[in-house]
Amino acid sequence: MVDWQVTATTIYCDAVDDDVTIMVYKDWSTRCTGYKKYVESLNEETAKMLKRKAKRLGRNLGCEGPLDYRVTGYRDILVGHDKAIPT
DSSP: SOOOOOEEEEETTTTTTEEEEEETTTTEEEHHHHHHHITOOHOOOOOOOOHHHHHOOOOOOOOTTTTOOOHHHHHHHHHHHHHSSOO
């Protein structure tokens, strides 16, 4: 069992060409600030900015959601560390 409430890391997410913060909670649930910004709270201004970035980069951009490998990978690393520590 973990003895922390939440841990977080900030990464560059190439799916949205932006830095995002991934949070993992004590119950192993996750949250990503990129999902909140690019999906849950997407507004016209953010959508236009994402479209401009995509055009500049020459590829489609879009948040891959809460099951994105970047989010689950960070959580899985923490789960592995938790199992490696004797209680």
